[in-house]
Amino acid sequence: MLAEIGLSSLLLALAASVLAVGAAVYAARGQSVAWLTTARNAALASFPLLTISTFALLAALMTQQYHLSYVWSVTDLDTPDFYRFTALWGSQAGSLLFWTWLMSGFAFGAILLNWGRYPRLMPGVIAYTMATVAFFIGLSVFLENPFERWWLDPVTGQITASALIPLGAVIPPASVMAEQSQGLNPLLRHFGMIIHPPMLYLGFVGFVIPFAFAMAAMTSRDLSTGWIVATRRWSLLAWLFLTLGLILGGRWAYDVLGWGGYWGWDPVENAAFLPWLTGTAFIHSVMIQEKRGMLKVWNLVLIISTFSLVLFATFATRSGLIDSVHSFARSDIGLPMFLFWAVITGVSAFLIAARRREGLLRDDHGFTSILSRETMFVLNNVVFVALTLAIFWGSFGAPILSETTTGTEVTIGIEYYHLVTPPLFLLMYLLMGIAPLSAYGVTSVRRLGRGIVYPLVFTAFVLLLLYVTGTQHGGALLGYGVVFLAGFVALWEIWRAAEARSRARKEPVLAAMWALFSRNRRRYGGYIVHVGVTVIGIGVIGSTVFQAQTERLIRQGETLDLQDYQLRYDGITLGTADDNREMVIADVTVLRDGQEITRLRPRLDDFDGMTMSIAGTHSTLENDVYVLLNDYREDINAVRLWFYINPLVNLIWWGGLILIAGTLLTSWTGEGGEKRREPAKADPSLPTREGVMA
């Protein structure tokens, strides 16, 4: 029954979204209020229909409906309820449905909240969002249907999966299907999996809204700042979710993959990072258009590139183009996804070129100074784009070009990224430090110099302290210098403004700071984000440059030394978990300068031949003591341990939290937040709010 409910709602959602696209296009061409209302209603209907479909699949997972091939493939009798829930996005078909549901949710919210405020843009917004939703529903219906069921041919005894009942087929016995069910991929059996994929998906699908508004603005030729104002919070929301998804993904890799690190420069990780880079460039650059009417073409290029990279990442992860621990199995959806990506990107590029030729994308102002904030933002954008291109080149460009032109398969690995990206990240931090000190319009060298003196002094002091306390790695000191400077500039700008206000108005500094934050959350939230990025940068440099590791086979009672830490192997515990995985757990004691500081239990989990090494970790702000069990030799009662010291790695997670707080502050609504702007002036020839609502 759940399969029937799920499938029929999915089909109805497909029909609704196709109707929405058709009606929106017709409404735009015929300027018909009635058709636009139809388009809106159809678009809004697709979300509840997809909600029914998604919850039908979730209910099937929770109630163990093994006659559904998806439920059979991602759960088994031993799967705990927690992982039954996360199994919704544990494999291709379920995750596609989940993805589409989230996207339709964003579309639902954007259409509902902006309806009537941007009447000229609405037909385009509905058409582009619902065309994307319809495409993904189509993939779910025709190629990756999560409601396919197992059917038994009584004549041949063969069992096949199909959404529709094959002629003469019967449902196979439930007990047989339950016994043969496969269970969730062991890599996905981690607490983080309940939150990491949804966050990443929300980040990805969220960019459909600014993309659709941008396309609608170009289609309707309403290229005022309306689309920018309408999408500012949507862009920030999508960026926030994508950031969260990336940070949580790093944490999952750190805990589960047993690599000793959080980022492996794997092509699928990189594919998710690329839209983050262009998205970050966009949320900076868009401010220039909003305030000065500049960079109009550039902002369109950035938001379209971001959504195009989202589609590309989805294609790369789901098509089998890349084999990775993060990707789904090879599937038939590769070609249609590639074509969709190519069409969307091609149409967008064509529209930008056409509107530029028509002169609709001329900037209102020119650059007035090489040191102005506009110039700094352009340079910051250049760095983000260069990073995007370099990472794209390493992940996809060079390997694909090499294979297609010379027939040679190549791997572009960590060495490449460690060589190419650090200078670009340093430039990014440098500009992050300088840009807040510059003003819109004209900035003098004197003003910049005055603003940067104290942050420079603080940075020099920290560097000196680091040097004296033993950090003498040149590259690390350079990195720390640039990163600390960016952080100190952000803190100094907050402090300087609060102190000045406090003196001038004779109010306490904290009250002055509160008033400043309340008055301009966007500016000061942005500074908090910069502080978060600084803390992340310090963590990345520390854990990358100063990571220490060693691997050895030690017998019971022996110790393994690394820096001033010792690891003593005390014994082994063998056991079977509730979900039937065999566990080998090493009991180890961590000592520092001979003093016991903690006991860890790194373990090997064996899921029917697939082995995972789960780290034992002792975390402090200073470092992580991270221990992996690589092997257990029963004959001599010895373990092979991989012992890591990861300095400052926890700052990455703490920096992530600061960054989230800053982003929330930036996008907070209400008094003191973004000033409410007048909506774009409506074209009298097009339906107005009153007209539509009438």
Added chain:
Amino acid sequence: MTRRLPLWVLACAAVVMLAGVAGAQPDAPRVVTFDEVNAVAQRMYCPECENIPLHKCFTVVCIQWKQEIADRLAAGVDQQTIIDDFVARFGDQVVGVPQDPFLRTMALVAPPLLLGLSVAVGLWAVLSRLPRRAAPAPAPAAPTDRDSRYLARLEEDLKQE
């Protein structure tokens, strides 16, 4: 002494022979640590699992490769020769950056070119839109004390936002 001479000769000959025998014995195999193997393996990639560094991979083939690296290190072969040999046998996908000169150049030269191009485009975009004459400096703020000047400038900035 003359009577003992043959004994001395025999003793010396025995010492020389023993030394010769000892010298002809091969060196005892050097013990190679996991860390030495990892130093080579972390520059290589699993031939089966795409994009997984060799030292992090525990498939059968990777375990065999790591054993081969250990054997060759024990035999005194240097790290680069071992890697070059793997590349010669299994192709450029076993290392993080291709060894083939053309592919290596292609992989590594493109990013600086892209950066240069991006910077050039960015600078062109800014410089081509700059006025030929320097824009007049904004009028100096009326307040004279330091805090008031700063606040006035901040107000100006906030007005822009």
